[in-house]
Amino acid sequence: MVVKIASFELNISSKIKNLSICYLKEKKLFTKECFYNIEKKHWEVHVDDISINSLYFFKKNDNYFLDPNNPALKTEGNMCYSVYGDKIKIEKEIISVNCSINNKIILHHSIPTVFLNESFISLKLDMIFNKYSYKNSHIITIEWIGPKETYYIMDNYLEVPKGETKISVNPHLKIDPSTMKLGIWNARILISNVLVKELEFKLSSTTYST
The missing domain is CATH 2.60.40.10 (Immunoglobulins)
Structure with missing residues (x-):
């Protein structure tokens, strides 16, 4: 058998x-x-x-x-x-992704400093899809990596209407004060399991009330 x-x-x-x-x-x-x-x-x-x-x-x-x-x-x-079903073919269907974190635009070779005064981190993703793509359902996966290890993984189901190419999403990461350590953080953005963006930021202070 x-x-x-x-x-x-x-x-x-x-x-x-x-x-x-x-x-x-x-x-x-x-x-x-x-x-x-x-x-x-x-x-x-x-x-x-x-x-x-x-x-x-x-x-x-x-x-x-x-x-x-x-x-x-x-x-x-x-x-x-x-x-679970038949294995899906991985295709890179994203042309570009622009990011901002807590309203700070992530520029090339820059490390923004983030001061938390609320109990969440706001991430804005502006995505441009291939207009010839036939796939319209995606899973956006965001991996938040702290100074020592991956802190949290969040996901977002995305439907891209037929003919649309520009889509924006605004996921929020709820803060856990016990694990939100100060220092350099990374965020890896996957769309349909393809790494499309990796950004870095410095968490300088947490002054919000729980």
Whole structure:
């Protein structure tokens, strides 16, 4: 008997810790740890007991996020899951992405200083898509990397209307004072699992009230 093994690849940085995949099987949640492939520079996991239309997500500690390369989703209760199906071809469909953080535009070779006076960081993404693209559903994944490790991964489902090329989104990262360390931070922006932007900023102070 030949067993088909499902393989998943994530373009997340090596600085993340405790990364795993969780999937539902017969109404039970199973977890399998991901491993980092140093040569290919991405995270991998192989699952031999997942079937078509199974529900799954990725997890770092108590933070869960959807499969960046799979726009097929299903909501059950308060949870949103990725739906396992045939492997989707990765295509780079973004021409450019301009970013601003807390209303400060990220310029080339510049490191803006961020002073937090509210309990969130605001990130604005202005994206220009290839007008000849046929794919209109994307998962935007934002990896927030602190001075020591990846702090949080957030995602955003994006529908691009037919004929549209310019789309803007404004995701907000809720601050956890216990892990929001001062120093140099990085943010990696993935669209459909393709790294389209990497930015750097200096978190100088946190003066907001909780």
